[in-house]
Amino acid sequence: MYNQTKLIGIKTLGQPTNDTHPHIIKKGEVTPLITKIEYGNRRCNLVDAIRNYSFKNNLKSNNHLIIIPAASTQYMSAKIPYFFRQNTEFLYLTGCLEPDCCAVLTITDQHFFTTLFTRNKDDNAEIWDGPRTHAEDAADFFGVNQSLPIGGLENFISSFRNSMGHMNLWYDYLTPVQHYVHSIVEKIMSETGNKNCENPKLLIQQLRIYKSPAEIALMQKSCDIAGEAFIETIKHSTPGMVESQLNAKFDYECKLMGAENLAYPPIIAGGNRACIIHYINNNQIVKNGDLVLMDAGCEYHGYCSDISRTWPISGKFTPEQRNIYKIVYDVNLELIELCNKFTTLDYLFETMLYSVGKKLQHIGLLPKQESTFYLMQVTNQLCPHHSSHYLGMDVHDTPTLKRNIEMKPGMIITIEPGIYINENNMLLPANYRGIGIRIEDDVLITENGPVLLSYKCPKHIDDIERLASENKQLHW
Ligand SMILES: [Mn+2]
Known part of the structure; x- marks a missing residue:
């Protein structure tokens, strides 16, 4: 009454x-x-x-x-x-x-x-x-x-x-x-x-490319929700699950925490399917020994997050998976460090290609004597997508703006280096084939340097293994 x-x-x-x-x-x-x-x-x-x-x-x-x-x-x-x-x-x-x-x-x-x-x-x-x-x-x-x-x-x-x-x-x-x-x-x-x-x-x-304080607060919350949902989804994952079950878990956690929707159909790819960059079928079983690549984000009152993590479904990386993960992880950190005034997204992309190539050479997976040009061509085949895009109300935000403009405070961008070694790749040793890894974060550019909006989502190799090993026995 x-x-x-x-x-x-x-x-x-x-x-x-x-x-x-x-x-x-x-x-x-x-x-x-x-x-x-x-x-x-x-x-x-x-x-x-x-x-x-x-x-x-x-x-x-x-x-x-x-x-x-x-x-x-x-x-x-x-x-x-x-x-x-x-x-x-x-x-x-x-x-x-x-x-x-x-x-x-x-x-x-x-x-x-x-x-x-x-x-x-x-x-x-x-x-x-x-x-x-x-x-x-x-x-x-x-x-x-x-x-x-x-x-x-x-x-x-x-x-x-x-x-x-x-x-x-x-x-x-x-x-x-x-x-x-x-x-x-x-x-x-x-x-x-x-x-x-x-x-x-x-x-x-x-x-739109410059975010106001209110927009930054909304973006931060969107990243916080997605980050927490990643943690819950990684913990929940276990060999034998269908990719769509991980999709459901992520969706559920995001909405429970206040997001209205997911920002895009998530990519949840076990094993070699991670090499299909826009894989959204999410209908295959993730087998013991496989990596899972999940690229997902939510929409919180009109503002998008966009995060990718890759983890071993069994809880433990194989030596080959670990080697590739370490390279992608190091390049992710290197690119975030570069997110300062006066750089451009295209510069980050070139740095990614060069740095991935050098690191693959270092562990002996690419021949040492080749030219930089050759190296970047090869790594561009291993990572056919850009390292970064603008992020905001749309996932691929403000796409009319080129990626060669200088970064300025207030911009929010993604940092998403990846390496995808398809099963059919003849360039790298056979024991490396079928590995696809991307680590994607969301970064705000400020006067004082980069601010990692997706900081809640763990990515260090030890944290990933710890999360992926948690609670396995509870589910099956
Ligand atoms: Mn992205």
């Missing part, structure tokens, strides 16, 4: 608010830890970036209209939706978690104005799917200048265009995420005979 009385007068929106979900949203926050003010600052920064770009590139007008659509729900079969995942750029600029909305920023000489279009009211749909955030509540909650029902989008764009004469249209035409918005943009472009629009993606990603 008491609870019912208390809830009267509280408005339920289409996403958690401080009123309805005080356990995750504090006052002033739109999404956990990210305030209305921070979302507003992001839009201001985008407007500054667009004005600068416009000035530098002599765009025909100082008037701009930027359209950032929300994603639409995708269906696996009639009326059965996949998990909804918001369009990252829309989420970054608004904090709005609902499908089929749209943000429109209008910029004139002196001003800019944000309009958030939300879904039209629909009593029947809201009975089935739950409440939506209606336009009359959205402006206040999201901290935008105004909110209108999405049905008014076309009129809004036309009247801005008519009142401005010339304007630059900004829209990611190449990646349509919402059919309705895309069809309106197409119509407007054909009416005006305008074949091109500017793509706001690069400018938004240039902002």
Whole structure:
């Protein structure tokens, strides 16, 4: 009775608010830890970036209209939706978690104005799917200048265009995420005979690459959860298990600790399957003597972790597995040390290739006299993927930005050296074939050097063997 009385007068929106979900949203926050003010600052920064770009590139007008659509729900079969995942750029600029909305920023000489279009009211749909955030509540909650029902989008764009004469249209035409918005943009472009629009993606990603203190806190928590889940999964693993059982264990632990989802389908590869870089079938039995390579991470309130560990399912590395593990481990530490201002991800990649090659030479697995060029070609075959990518709201975050730009404080990157010696590899001795090892960590760049966000996840060879030997008898 008491609870019912208390809830009267509280408005339920289409996403958690401080009123309805005080356990995750504090006052002033739109999404956990990210305030209305921070979302507003992001839009201001985008407007500054667009004005600068416009000035530098002599765009025909100082008037701009930027359209950032929300994603639409995708269906696996009639009326059965996949998990909804918001369009990252829309989420970054608004904090709005609902499908089929749209943000429109209008910029004139002196001003800019944000309009958030939300879904039209629909009593029947809201009975089935739950409440939506209606336009009359959205402006206040999201901290935008105004909110209108999405049905008014076309009129809004036309009247801005008519009142401005010339304007630059900004829209990611190449990646349509919402059919309705895309069809309106197409119509407007054909009416005006305008074949091109500017793509706001690069400018938004240039902002997104630098993480704010709130974002860093969310990333840290995401890494903490994934790190703990790795520990539990390694402890739980035992010969004879199916890879999907380790998947289930990791998923369970992450969600129990507060992650909403996994950040991507985990790679859980026993034995030679570790050499298939994007192996996600996870349906094979891990045999005694095999290594397990697990690449997994979670999504915590919109922020991703991405960690890889490799361990012996029996609890003990063979001498060959140990030799390769030691090399990958040493290169992982070496690359983390290099995560300072002024280096680039591509430099880390080249260092990985060189260093892996030298270490393989050192233990006599590659011929000593070969040139550096030859060495790096060989190690690139043994590790065909890059050593690093940016990490944030997306796992492969801000992919429009090249990996040859200087690292700056606030960036978060992965460090993931690997060596994969396929069963068919004729270059290395037969007793080394079928070994695939990757050790991946998440690193924040700061003024004072690298900060290891994934520090909770053990990787030293002794810790890995200790964890992998724990509690074996309890399971089987
Ligand atoms: Mn990765």
